Amino acid sequence: MTLDEKLAQLVGFWEKGDGEVVAPLQGEFAVEQGLDDAVRHGLGHLTRPYGTRPVDAGDRARWLWAQQRRLVRETRLGIPALVHEECLTGLSAWRAATFPTPLAWGAAFDPELVEEMGAAIGGSMRTLGIHQGLAPVLDVIRDPRWGRVDECISEDPYVVGSLGTAYVQGLQSTGVHATLKHFVGYSASQAGRNFAPVHAGPREIEDVLLLPFEMAVLDGGVRSVMHSYAEIDGVPVAASAELLTGVLRDRWRFDGTVVADYFGVAFLQLLHGVAADLGDAAGQALAAGVDIELPTGDAFLAPLAAAVRAGAVDEALVDRAVLRALQQKEDLGLLDETFDDEPPATIDLDTPEHRRIAARLAEESVVLLTNDGTLPLRAPASVAVIGPNADRYDALFGCYSFVNHVLAHHPEAEVGLEVRTVRESLAAELPSASVTFERGCAVDDQDESGIAAAVAAAEAAEVAVVVVGDHAGLFGRGTVGEGCDRDDLELPGVQRALVEAVLATGTPVVLVLLTGRPYAVDWALDRCAAAVQTFFPGEEGGPAVAGVLTGRVNPSGHLPVSLPRSAGAQPYSYLHPALGGNGDVTNLRSTPALPFGHGLSYTTFARALELDSEAGTDGAIRARVRVTNTGDRAGDDVVQVYGRDVVASVTRPVAQLLGYRRVSLEAGQSVVVDLTIPTTRLAFTGRSGTRIVEPGDVEVWVGPSCATKESQGTVTLVGGVHEVSIADERWTTTLVV
CATH class of the missing domain: 3.20.20.300 (Glycoside hydrolase, family 3, N-terminal domain)
Structure with missing residues (x-):
């Protein structure tokens, strides 16, 4: 190969227009050549x-x-x-x-x-x-x-x-x-x-x-x-x-x-x-x-x-x-490959199978944050659906979705997907209810002129579903997405003012957070009848959210990230050492509004943990969790097993997820989840810079989140300090139900 032929195999060619900005500083570097020049020596x-x-x-x-x-x-x-x-x-x-x-x-x-x-x-x-x-x-x-x-x-x-x-x-x-x-x-x-x-x-x-x-x-x-x-x-x-x-x-x-x-x-x-x-x-x-x-x-x-x-x-x-x-x-x-065959003349890129997977994943991802019993909605006579994300299909999609990543530059093009918004989906789920809609405000401006109409709609309704959150975009064109960072964690624009105004009506409020990041909404959690978190749930997200609100879907999502109390506590992770939490040495709280792993259901679960008392530092911890659906309807639980290295040569997290498993249970049903947790899940970089597993006691517990020890025990790691090598560095917990 000549040098030019070699280099041709190491680069790409991008055919694009000047207005199609989907990468940072895209206009600064594009090679000014057409496809004819690009492929002269081949192409990578x-x-x-x-x-x-x-x-x-x-x-x-x-x-x-x-x-x-x-x-x-x-x-x-x-x-x-x-x-x-x-x-x-x-x-x-x-x-x-x-x-x-x-x-x-x-x-x-x-x-x-x-x-x-x-x-x-x-x-x-x-x-x-x-x-x-x-x-x-x-x-x-x-x-x-x-x-x-x-x-x-x-x-x-x-x-x-x-x-x-x-x-x-x-x-x-x-x-x-x-x-x-x-x-x-x-x-x-x-x-x-x-x-x-x-x-x-x-x-x-x-x-x-x-x-x-x-x-x-x-x-x-x-x-x-x-x-x-x-x-x-x-x-x-x-x-x-x-x-x-x-x-x-x-x-x-x-x-x-x-x-x-x-x-x-x-x-x-x-x-x-x-x-x-x-x-x-x-x-x-x-x-x-x-x-x-x-x-x-x-x-x-x-x-x-x-x-x-x-x-x-x-x-x-x-x-x-x-x-x-x-x-x-x-x-x-x-x-x-010769490409002598013919390309597909037509192709369905959104088949019923795609839809089935999208719907199931959207439903499983909806997190019920709080609920005073208002949810699921039980045949209300009237519902006011309010908020900037309630009737906006692109609110369901993330930054790297085609809708927000590319179609934003082509407003003349149709979306090309069948998408039902939260408002449309909720109206379909509640055919006998009077469902009214008021936007109230935009996602990210300071115009409060629509709030009065939203308040009137809430006052006339039995329950108000307020759908707030983000618009995904690129480089400042959204409230979340690549290049759309924030210096606070308040709801964008005047959305908090909208929620506060609807809460002041006294009508029960179901807050739906349709976002791409967790926001500091602790001010609303205790005042709303219920709160639901969903993270850009995709093309089937509208029906998924509506299904949870009406009870057709039993919520089973859990927070994959702590729900923050303030931007001032960031960066924060539940994987913090003791000094990363609350204490007497500072006047400021770092505890999040809701912890990692939190998520409610319309049924209840009980979990009991059994542990082997010992495990080798180069072996595995055996944990058995009996989980029982103690409620009156079927539901999914995410079994979460956490651990804490009690004494270690470097500071360790106060809680660390060791394994998890989603299980589906009928009312009254019990299953045993058997987890084999490799000790490498507890490995850390020691003072010498080598990854090790140390002997000593490990507290292990199960619970509905990292913050609740519903059932717990202790396992002692025995043997010498184990230096983890590539041969045994496998991380996945083995699970048997």
Whole structure:
């Protein structure tokens, strides 16, 4: 291969318009070349051919097949391009099924269903000739002010890792490669700001931020990883050989491809200031372990070619990356693909099966926060549905949904999906009730002129359902999403004033939070008749919320992130050591309004824990939980097993999730959940920098959240200090029901 042919395999080509801004600083770096020039020496990736604008999938497939045939037949090497797309909440394409956002996956605590969703998404992608999906996001939530919280799964790294691994396994079961994002540290940014520096210490990085990626690599067999935009202690991850090679490849033995986050290589010069020019940036990224530059070849084409020819960058680094890129294409069958077959003429990207999975995941993710008995609604004569998110279909979708990520730039295009809002769904669920609607206010402006009409509607109704929350967008165009960070955790705009005004009527208020992050709403929880939290539940989210309100669906979601009391307590995690909680040494409370794992039901559950008294430090803890539905209707419980290392050589969390399992129980039914918890779940980085499991007592308990010890016991870890190695570093708790 010539140098030009090698470099062509390391870059993407993105056909896009100037107004289609879906990546940071997109206009700064786009290579000014057409497709004819881009494919002259071959091409590594085709960037988002379906997901950049609303195009008919069948028409676009014919275009894609033609381009692939051109690469096979008209370039010297005849190598097709690898096609990648976004797929965080479903394939990001027009009229494709849109599932709940990852924060809702966390609330559902159902890895089997997430795996099923991943397989459904992958099936659509493979049919359209897409080979790689840029998902899942495995950033652990550290600060809810950060705009990309709706793309994340949880504040607990084990929940992130187990659900993210399930998504990887589902997607890759169809022959589509998953891509872990964003490796690593992105979510721990200073003050919750996008692209801000990360000040995490090495222990936090090892024991919290790296853990989900480790699970997805070791247990999930993921085939691609995307570096993060972050800089950690002054070193941008895109230039960190310690992370991209030392951790990822040398320690974890990852043998797939590392792709750049969009424009991330060029940012080494533009934003980080660690590279003198784009050739220098390309050389640093290659040396660190970045193999593919996305979305285009801003640094890896002409600037890198010049640097190699001048002797500034060793061509052996290019060769290393090319071999990895070609190995991925070989694994995908692309090196033997001729594209002589015909593309699909028509394809249904939103089948009944997609809908079934989307509906079930949306229903499982709805969290009942509080309830005085008003819910479920029992045939009310009149309901006032109020709020800016009550009758807005795009309120159901996250930042990386096609609706909010792409269609926002194409207002002339129809949504292309059948979507029922909360208002429409509630009216359908209550056909005999008089259902009125008043918006009251917008999501994020200061106009209070509509509040009076909302108050009048509430006064005339038996119950008021007030639906407030977020609008997902990009770079300041939303209240949550990429580049949409906050410096407080109050409801955006004048939504609090709306809720306060409706509460003042004396009509029972059911507060529905339709958001992409948790908000500080403790002021409302005790005053509302009930409160429901849902995180961008997708195309079937309206019926899911309405089903919970009416009782057709028994709520079973649990908070995957603590519900904050104030922005001043951030960053906060339930995984804090003793000094991270309340105490006499400060006058300020850090306790959240509601704890991690909290979620109510229309039935009740009782849980009893049995433990083996001892376990080897290199073994596993056996825990058996008998859970009984003590109520009068069927429901799902999420069995949560927590632990605390009583004495350790470094400070440890006051509570840590060791295992979980969703179970379905009829009224009066009991089941025993048998958990085998590897002691590596309790491993931590010791004072020497080595990951270890220490002997000693571990308190173990089960309860409805991390804060309640319903049934508890103690297990003693026996033996010497166990140094955890790659051979036994498996994290998933084994469960038998």
